[in-house]
Amino acid sequence: xxxxxxxxxxxxxxxxxxxxxxxxxxxxxxxxxxxxxxxxxxxxxxxxxxxxxxxxxxxxxxxxxxxxxxxxxxxxxxxxxxxxxxxxxxxxxxxxxxxxxxxxxxxxxxxxxxxx
Amino acid sequence: xxxxxxxxxxxxxxxxxxxxxxxxxxxxxxxxxxxxxxxxxxxxxxxxxxxxxxxxxxxxxxxxxxxxxxxxxxxxxxxxxxxxxxxxxxxxxxxxxxxxxxxxxxxxxxxxxxxxxxxxxxxxxxxxxxxxxxxxxxxxxxxxxxxxxxxxxxxxxxxxx
Numbered sequence: 001x002x003x004x005x006x007x008x009x010x011x012x013x014x015x016x017x018x019x020x021x022x023x024x025x026x027x028x029x030x031x032x033x034x035x036x037x038x039x040x041x042x043x044x045x046x047x048x049x050x051x052x053x054x055x056x057x058x059x060x061x062x063x064x065x066x067x068x069x070x071x072x073x074x075x076x077x078x079x080x081x082x083x084x085x086x087x088x089x090x091x092x093x094x095x096x097x098x099x100x101x102x103x104x105x106x107x108x109x110x111x112x113x114x115x116x
Numbered sequence: 117x118x119x120x121x122x123x124x125x126x127x128x129x130x131x132x133x134x135x136x137x138x139x140x141x142x143x144x145x146x147x148x149x150x151x152x153x154x155x156x157x158x159x160x161x162x163x164x165x166x167x168x169x170x171x172x173x174x175x176x177x178x179x180x181x182x183x184x185x186x187x188x189x190x191x192x193x194x195x196x197x198x199x200x201x202x203x204x205x206x207x208x209x210x211x212x213x214x215x216x217x218x219x220x221x222x223x224x225x226x227x228x229x230x231x232x233x234x235x236x237x238x239x240x241x242x243x244x245x246x247x248x249x250x251x252x253x254x255x256x257x258x259x260x261x262x263x264x265x266x267x268x269x270x271x272x273x274x275x276x277x
Contacts, residue, residue: 096133102157104117
């Protein structure tokens with residue numbers, strides 16, 4: 001497994017985008033099925049313009065993509081990018097899992113208790 | 117060793133990691149205190165850490181380097197900010213330059229370690245707080261490859277049994 005390298009700017013955008021509960025929910029909805037911005041806007045107690053702004057933040061972070069179809073703007077999730085963002089944090093967690101494994105092995109050595 | 121929980125806070129760039137070990141608190145404390153034990157687990161097997169200094173006192177500093185498979189060296193340092201043996205440890209961790217001294221590269225990671233006894237078991241909670249996303253990615257890049265290789269090795273072992 002290889003983590004595609006993200007630029008600092010890309011990472012900043014991802015984390016900024018994910019730091020808001022409404023935006024996280026928009027991602028979830030957009031991942032479930034493609035839908036229009038006006039459809040999304042009905043879900044939240046905020047103006048259409050506010051939802052549109054959230055969508056724009058997510059689009060800049062490449063977490064969702066927006067497409068114009070007729071008079072509608074259709075939004076759908078970008079699973080590849082979400083996957084990369086999650087991998088970054090999972091990978092750091094993995095460093096600690098490996099360390100904990102090594103600590104466990106070290107502690108199970110009978111002679112260790114007498115060291116230093 | 118059992119991993120109890122992990123929590124990733126993307127907003128505050130913090131990872132909290134909780135694991136339990138079948139040993140008493142004093143024993144687990146020594147894997148942090150004794151540099152010879154610390155270097156057996158801090159770095160991955162293909163990038164083992166060597167601590168050349170480990171002043172394990174409040175305000176004390178540590179210097180270490182990790183040696184890669186091609187003999188390449190990556191330096192690091194700690195500055196211990198809080199010690200309450202055998203339960204609490206806090207330190208800053210950062211990258212060091214070729215001279216082994218703090219380089220300022222990517223800032224510091226603040227780590228807190230709490231050890232709690234629960235019967236015969238010790239629960240260890242570590243939190244790592246990053247200053248920037250760039251720093252987090254660099255840390256991940258350095259530890260990622262090895263972590264995956266080890267995980268694959270474990271899968272192989274399971275499949276072979």
